[in-house]
Amino acid sequence: MITLFRALAVLPLPLLHGIGGLLGWIAFIASPAYRRRFAANARQAGYRLGEVLGAVAAAGRLLAETPRLWFGAPPRVLWSGAELIDAARARGHGIVFLTPHLGCFEVTAQGYAGRYGPITVLYRPARKAWLRPLVDRARLRPNLIAAPTTLAGVKQMLKALKAGQAVGLLPDQVPPDGLGVWTPFFGQPAYTMTLSARLAAQTGAEVLLAWGERLGWGRGFRIHLRAWPGTMPAQPEAAAAAVNTQMEALIRECPSQYLWGYARYKQPRKGAA
Template sequence: MKRLFHLLALWPLPLLHLLGAFLGWVAFLGSPTYRRRFLANAAQAGYAFRQVRRAVGEAGRLVAEAPRLWFGAPVPVQWKGDELIEAARASGRGLVFLTPHLGCFEVTAQAYAQRFGPMTVLYRPARKAWLRDLIDRSRARPNLETAPTTLAGVRQMLRALKSGRAVGLLPDQVPPNGLGVWAPFFGKPAYTMTLPARLVQQTGAILLLSWGERLRGGRGYRVHVLPWQGALGEGPDQAAGAVNQQMETLVREAPTQYLWGYARYKTPRQELAP
């Protein structure tokens, strides 16, 4: 498998995206469970299948582009809203980037690390040993560090923020049991992490939103950076609800690039559904 990943890393991005689109439809048509979840999540957000059908291929592109992003030559990246990063860095405070499962979220951290400097990203280690080793090796890049979803990982992110550096996380990822609260996401309760608010409150970091748009024709990516709108909220329930609202806004900017097949509404073990 490692050899296959290194081989695919040599492919041009347009060809990988073509392959990915095909794989995305194979998965959608071949897996009733995945298909039902995709359609249900999109409907929960108010979208008919005809409005988000392109997201089927985009999900496949997300998988197919990974070898190139992990092991291949740098990909073309454009920026929109990077002046917000410049202003935030000038303040000397840490930066917390919130990125949903929208577009190519892998490229957002890579692009920041390559252009602006050190960044620490939160990730959940893969369960399979070979995949965990592969991902760990692929993300060992200059200026890019990874923090596991453990107490040690949270401490690592706090240290980075207190030293004025940047951290990034996917706030629409279902957190481990005990590390979240139930908050509405597109009108339905979703177990939501409380970590973003805790990081900001404990370090005084600046909160920014970002997502990586996948450009058509394999032309590369455009990283969008947006300011946080409104108050974060004091309590964990309010903060989680505010985070979900911001993520909804980003998703509605490009619903055909959202990962609708992600099990956003699943219940962590030992956690009672509302």
């Protein structure tokens, strides 16, 4: 698999995105379960299927661009709102980046690592043994540090924030049972992590919202940054609800690049906490 990914990594980004768009539609047509979940999630957010069909190809492009991002030359990255990072760093604060499953979330961490320095990202180790060497090798990027979804990984993130560094989370990812609360996401209860609020509260880090827009015709990516409005609530339930509200706002900026097929409302895994 590593050899295959290395071979794909040398292909031009426009070609990879073209292939990925086709793969996205093949998966959509071939899987009734995927189509139903895609349509149901979009409908829950108030969108008709025709309004978000662009997300079908976007899901395939996310898959096809992965070899380039993991093993290839860094893509072209533009920035919108980078002054928010500059200000936080000037104040000597760590930064907690919150990014939904929108656009290219891999490039947000890589873009920060390439421009500013170390960032620790939370990731779930591959469940299949044959995938682990590929994923572990892919995470070895300059200034990009991977923290597993374990207690040791949380301690690793706390240490990074206390040192004034950055961490990145996907807060719309369903956490293991015991590590979240049920709170509305687009009006439907979804199990939501409380880790982001705890990290900010324990370290005094600043919270920034981020997502990576996939530019058309393989022209690269644009990282969009938004300030967290006001103060993060202290109570876990209120903080999780506030995080979901902010993730919804980011998704509405570009619903055609959100992973509507993600099983956001599933039950959390038991016994993993």
